[in-house]
Amino acid sequence: MIDRQQLRRDFEGLQAAIARRGSEVVAAGSAWARLAELDARQRELKTESESQQAERNRASKAIGMKRGKGEDASAEIAAMGEVSKRVKELDALSKEAEAEFAAALLEVPNPLHASVPDGASxxxxxxxxxxxxxxxxxxxxxxxxxxxxxxxxxxxxxxxxxxxxxxxxxxxxxxxxxxxxxxxxxxxxxxxxxxxxxxxxxxxxxxxxxxxxxxxxxxxxxxxxxxxxxxxxxxxxxxxxxxxxxxxxxxxxxxxxxxxxxxxxxxxxxxxxxxxxxxxxxxxxxxxxxxxxxxxxxxxxxxxxxxxxxxxxxxxxxxxxxxxxxxxxxxxxxxxxxxxxxxxxxxxxxxxxxxxxxxxxxxxxxxxxxxxxxxxxxxxxxxxxxxxxxxxxxxxxxxxxxxxxxxxxxxxxxxxxxxxxxxxxxx
RNA sequence: GGAGAGAUGGCUGAGUGGCCGAAAGCGCGCCCCUGCUAAGGGUGUAUAGGCUAAAACCUAUCGAGGGUUCGAAUCCCUCUCUCUCCGCCA
The missing domain is CATH 3.30.930.10 (Bira Bifunctional Protein; Domain 2)
Incomplete structure (x- = not known):
């Protein structure tokens, strides 16, 4: 499988090396053609999901500390219900995008080494x-x-x-x-x-x-x-x-x-x-x-x-x-x-x-x-x-x-x- | 196939609901002390991702996947694997 960092850094170069195997490998609709977009989408959802999780973790910790001191935290707990729901939704979306990206990644062949001669058969x-x-x-x-x-x-x-x-x-x-x-x-x-x-x-x-x-x-x-x-x-x-x-x-x-x-x-x-x-x-x-x-x-x-x-x-x-x-x-x-x-x-x-x-x-x-x-x-x-x-x-x-x-x-x-x-x- | 036990970092092994990414030890890195044949002190030491000039920081991961909960290494369910005993078998 190709390197995800390299995919972002050198999309053109990778595409050229892969396309040498045949134009259908990088044609519209191919796993390769979808890859960049899936990568971007996955990261976007992940970032959003993570910021919600960070929010949840902060609040949970605060609840724990209040509880530890014997104080009442019922207001915070009630507020957390909403956040938790969002975390779950975003996490599900993020995981789905991740799986889609991973699946596409597995379909992309190894870029050819430069020394491989061109040929049709x-x-x-x-x-x-x-x-x-x-x-x-x-x-x-x-x-x-x-x-x-x-x-x-x-x-x-x-x-x-x-x-x-x-x-x-x-x-x-x-x-x-x-x-x-x-x-x-x-x-x-x-x-x-x-x-x-x-x-x-x-x-x-x-x-x-x-x-x-x-x-x-x-x-x-x-x-x-x-x-x-x-x-x-x-x-x-x-x-x-x-x-x-x-x-x-x-x-x-x-x-x-x-x-x-x-x-x-x-x-x-x-x-x-x-x-x-x-x-x-x-x-x-x-x-x-x-x-x-x-x-x-x-x-x-x-x-x-x-x-x-x-x-x-x-x-x-x-x-x-x-x-x-x-x-x-x-x-x-x-x-x-x-x-x-x-x-x-x-x-x-x-x-x-x-x-x-x-x-x-x-x-x-x-x-x-x-x-x-x-x-x-x-x-x-x-x-x-x-x-x-x-x-x-x-x-x-x-x-x-x-x-x-x-x-x-x-x-x-x-x-x-x-x-x-x-x-x-x-x- | 039946019964039981278990799965935590490079390794050993604590941890049964909240400052736990995780004690302690070992191993390893660096620094210091000491020097007489191997020992002492300090300190650091997981992986992946995000954001960064780089850090800081954030997120995930305690076999895997689901669930309960404001919050899960810890509770529940399913699965996988390992070990012990029984059965069967080359």
Whole structure:
């Protein structure tokens, strides 16, 4: 969420940064367009309400003192009835205005960082670097490789749950587990992250803290009759570990890695990636989360990206790094780099990690603050990135390590996690 | 699921209707004294908002939301969470 003081100080500047996402974001009637007026109205009502409350407090105190001395205060008490009534009315109005403003504020996206390139769609994302050499021979799609090897069972997934669910079997199931362990070990042991294990369910406050709510409720699975949702990413519970906390600056930066399952309704993506396991309602992911200071946000983002890249490099999977353009940066993010892995069957790079800096946007929403020596608390900066999405990593391995005889080699770094297995062959 | 207890500032913990934003202690900051190995004295120390050049000041916050009252940390209702016991359960 944006800074309320800044809203008053630099309305034009903020508007320009937000409008880069698309003119509809600041169009007439949008939350942004209503914000300044709601802010002014709220303060006006609040000021009026507060002056009445001050009046009431003064009079009450006087009554108390008279009573204390044993004097009669019935005249003052009678006069107070009217004031109290007004206080209640004004307070109700003020609270209503406050709620309206707060609701609008939550709908406004993060202003983009100046370095985000302009663009109209993901086509305009900018390639930053390329690593590895993509194989150029004909490779079957991972769903065929997996089916032939008997390690991916799409029918079983559909039977058990529905479309976009898959049963992973045998060596692939173990590979899923191996990837999880390998990634966590890498980040915890080599990159200095503290591993956490968190709930895969979060309440609405937590979902609001990182920006999934209120705008993107349609993308989430909600538990019936509960104020709870299945998490779409570990970002939600891990970042919110510190919600409403004031951290000492000496505790920053905090860096956590976490494995969680992720659940997404994929509303609006009907028809996209229907086949295979690239776009599932449930998938596994190892996530990296940084809680840091605003000054460090951008340099920390570079580090975070390098940590995600390290996974792909260790697995020897060709990939490229792109900087998302203004049209593609997510609601809560100010700046995002995607890592895209090479999928030979599709002859293109596909997203496997998304690393973002949120600036103080989430820190403000979630009430995560830090205090400098002698200073006032201020919102932390948050970052996160996939390190990596495990299902898609599995896809990348199946395709990039596929061999003419239909078997799939196991990347060297994973073999210890696979009980020494080197190749997945049809049984 | 049943029964009971509880939720107060960074922490511990007082406070059952009015000079209580809240005693005391701990911790921490600053100052002083002292100097012989760790102690004494003083003082300050919540968050948010409003108004300010800045203060002063004003308002709110004692788990959350409602209510009673001239006035609520304190009384009433609802909810959430924590703890203990019982039941059930991986």
């Amino acid at each position: 993901e086509e305009d994302n900018v390639e930053i670097s390329v690593w590895g050499t993509p194989r150029s021979d004909e490779v079957p799609a991972h769903w065929d490789i997996g089916t032939d090897l008997g390690i991916l069972d799409f029918e079983a997934g559909a039977t058990l749950a529905g479309s976009r669910f898959t049963v992973i079997k045998g060596a692939a199931a173990r590979l899923e587990r191996a990837l999880m362990q390998f990634m966590l070990d890498l980040h915890a042991d080599k990159h200095g992250y503290e591993e956490v294990w968190v709930p895969a369910i979060a309440n609405s406050k937590t979902m609001t803290g990182t920006g999934q709510l209120p705008k993107f409720a349609d993308d989430l699975y909600k538990l019936e009759g509960e104020d709870q949702y299945l998490i779409p990413t570990a970002e939600v519970p891990v970042t919110n570990l510190y919600q409403d906390k004031i951290l000492d600056i000496s505790e920053l930066p905090k860096r956590h890695c976490a494995y969680t399952p992720c659940f997404r309704r994929e509303a609006g993506s009907a028809g996209r990636d229907e086949r295979g396991i690239i776009r599932q309602h449930q998938f596994d992911k190892v996530e990296l989360v940084h809680i840091t200071t605003p000054e460090r946000a951008l340099s920390d983002l570079d580090e975070l990206v390098s940590h995600a890249q390290a996974v792909l490099e260790a697995l020897e999977l060709p990939y490229r790094t792109v900087k998302l353009c203004s049209a593609d940066v997510g609601f809560s993010s100010q700046l995002t780099f995607d890592l895209e892995v090479w999928l030979p069957s599709q002859n293109c790079y596909r997203e496997i990690s998304s690393c973002s800096s949120f600036g103080q946007f989430q820190g403000r929403r979630a009430g995560i603050r830090y205090r400098e020596e002698g200073g006032k608390p201020q919102p932390v900066a948050t970052l996160n990135g996939s390190g990596l999405a495990i299902g898609r990593t599995l896809v990348a391995i199946l395709e990039n390590y596929w061999q003419e005889d239909g078997s799939v080699r196991i990347p060297a770094v994973l073999q210890p996690y696979m009980g020494g297995m080197q190749v997945i062959k049809a049984s």
